[in-house]
Amino acid sequence: MTSDGIFVDRVTLSYDGGQVTPVENISLAIPKGTVLAMIGPSGSGKSTLLRGIAGIEKPAKGDIFLNGEKISPKRQKIGFVPQNYGLLPWKSVEENILIGVRIKDSLNGDVLSKMNEFMENLGILEFRHRFPKEISGGQQQRVSLARAFLLNADALLMDEPFSALDAITREETQDVFLSLWKKQKITTLFVTHDVEEALYLGQRIVVLSNEGKILRELDNPFFGNREDKLQEEFFKMRSKIRELIQKAGSDK
Amino acid sequence: MKRKAIASYFFAAAGIFVIWQIVALLTHIPMIPSPILVLETLIDIFLSDIAIHAGYSFLRIIAGLLLAVVIGYPLGIMMGYFKKCDRFLSPFVYLTYPIPKISLLPIIMLILGVGESAKILMIFLIIVFQVVIAVRDGIREIPKETFFPLISLGASFKHFFFYVLWPATLPKFLTAIRVAMATAISVLFFTETFGTTYGMGYFIMDAWLRVNYLEMYAGIVALSYIGLIIFCFIDFLETLSCRWQKRR
Numbered sequence: 001m002t003s004d005g006i007f008v009d010r011v012t013l014s015y016d017g018g019q020v021t022p023v024e025n026i027s028l029a030i031p032k033g034t035v036l037a038m039i040g041p042s043g044s045g046k047s048t049l050l051r052g053i054a055g056i057e058k059p060a061k062g063d064i065f066l067n068g069e070k071i072s073p074k075r076q077k078i079g080f081v082p083q084n085y086g087l088l089p090w091k092s093v094e095e096n097i098l099i100g101v102r103i104k105d106s107l108n109g110d111v112l113s114k115m116n117e118f119m120e121n122l123g124i125l126e127f128r129h130r131f132p133k134e135i136s137g138g139q140q141q142r143v144s145l146a147r148a149f150l151l152n153a154d155a156l157l158m159d160e161p162f163s164a165l166d167a168i169t170r171e172e173t174q175d176v177f178l179s180l181w182k183k184q185k186i187t188t189l190f191v192t193h194d195v196e197e198a199l200y201l202g203q204r205i206v207v208l209s210n211e212g213k214i215l216r217e218l219d220n221p222f223f224g225n226r227e228d229k230l231q232e233e234f235f236k237m238r239s240k241i242r243e244l245i246q247k248a249g250s251d252k
Numbered sequence: 253m254k255r256k257a258i259a260s261y262f263f264a265a266a267g268i269f270v271i272w273q274i275v276a277l278l279t280h281i282p283m284i285p286s287p288i289l290v291l292e293t294l295i296d297i298f299l300s301d302i303a304i305h306a307g308y309s310f311l312r313i314i315a316g317l318l319l320a321v322v323i324g325y326p327l328g329i330m331m332g333y334f335k336k337c338d339r340f341l342s343p344f345v346y347l348t349y350p351i352p353k354i355s356l357l358p359i360i361m362l363i364l365g366v367g368e369s370a371k372i373l374m375i376f377l378i379i380v381f382q383v384v385i386a387v388r389d390g391i392r393e394i395p396k397e398t399f400f401p402l403i404s405l406g407a408s409f410k411h412f413f414f415y416v417l418w419p420a421t422l423p424k425f426l427t428a429i430r431v432a433m434a435t436a437i438s439v440l441f442f443t444e445t446f447g448t449t450y451g452m453g454y455f456i457m458d459a460w461l462r463v464n465y466l467e468m469y470a471g472i473v474a475l476s477y478i479g480l481i482i483f484c485f486i487d488f489l490e491t492l493s494c495r496w497q498k499r500r
Contacts, residue, residue: 056400
């Protein structure tokens with residue numbers, strides 16, 4: 001059974017020849033054009049699952065499908081944004097953005113003008129010839145997002161993408177992500193440990209348990225809305241998720 | 253910044269020159285001639301003698317270096333990138349690396365004779381180990397996360413090589429060549445005292461035997477310049493290709 005979007009079918013991921021199994025028998029569906037936030041205590045295997053979907057780790061069992069096809073980094077366009085933004089230190093900002101389209105052989109004039117538009121909108125145009133080391137973390141994250149969105153990926157996977165940023169830059173960059181996402185509606189899965197981030201950027205939220213299993217899947221009415229942060233329902237939802245995570249973390 | 257650096261090198265060169273002159277004046281023996289006389293001799297015999305000898309030495313270094321890069325670089329990449337390759341080849345490298353290569357010279361000369369190939373092979377042996385180890389360790393030091401976004405983009409080995417392996421190993425690779433070069437030139441000097449009538453080693457030792465100290469010193473200065481030119485060239489390549497490492 002497959003459908004459009006990302007479909008994780010009873011997947012197990014393990015290391016060291018099966019001795020460590022951070023993810024066991026997980027099934028998960030992310031409908032096309034939606035964002036799913038994955039949250040859980042540390043050691044719940046959320047990053048491992050993300051890397052599995054990104055094609056970086058091979059599942060020991062089960063299959064992962066993207067838009068009805070078995071997922072394949074070679075055939076499909078998968079954007080992966082790691083926690084440290086995944087920029088190559090020896091490439092300029094511009095070259096870093098272009099890596100995706102270069103590898104996918106889809107570099108042309110349209111892409112270049114689109115890249116300039118992106119850089120302009122993201123406020124990184126003036127840094128185009130600089131190296132990642134020479135710009136701030138928030139700017140690096142914008143470069144990383146520009147790479148993923150310029151590629152117009154079939155799936156976007158982000159591993160705690162905003163966690164290394166300071167509070168103000170984090171909110172700004174979250175807004176940048178949201179505005180890019182609203183234009184392209186790339187099927188997105190991101191891992192976070194920040195409940196408020198999950199509530200702001202995830203249309204649905206999945207809470208993972210300590211054993212690498214899905215504890216709860218929730219619809220999120222607060223997606224893309226910062227104003228609701230002061231409402232009582234928001235507080236309730238936030239505490240509910242926090243409790244779930246705490247419970248998951250203590251179930252050893 | 254650049255101009256300052258050039259100026260300071262010029263200042264150091266002038267300093268060495270002055271010290272040399274003072275020592276020559278104080279000792280006043282033919283074994284330590286004045287640098288002015290040495291430079292005059294160097295200019296006088298440059299085109300007629302030194303240029304030819306220097307050309308031979310330079311070509312031998314370049315040939316040994318190219319051979320070492322052509323063989324050592326891919327080997328280093330393979331050992332750094334493919335774990336199985338490393339497991340198989342590492343013991344060989346570790347066992348042969350500490351052998352002082354110069355001690356192999358008699359064997360090499362027995363097998364290859366005293367001609368060009370023995371000299372080039374010696375230079376090759378000295379540089380190749382440095383290259384293999386620098387490139388392999390350069391790859392090992394790349395955090396594996398660096399590859400993740402490229403893996404999920406479906407990158408091929410070609411992409412990994414040009415986007416990650418090559419730029420990441422370049423600084424170490426160039427440093428290794430620079431370090432090995434000093435030893436390579438010394439060994440070249442030594443090999444050029446056998447079985448050839450061309451090369452700076454031959455020229456210097458020949459001047460020594462003829463008790464022509466001015467020509468001997470001129471040869472030493474010329475050989476030093478060969479080393480300096482190669483050093484500067486590697487430095488230049490490094491600043492050109494490793495701009496990303498410099499902080500603003």
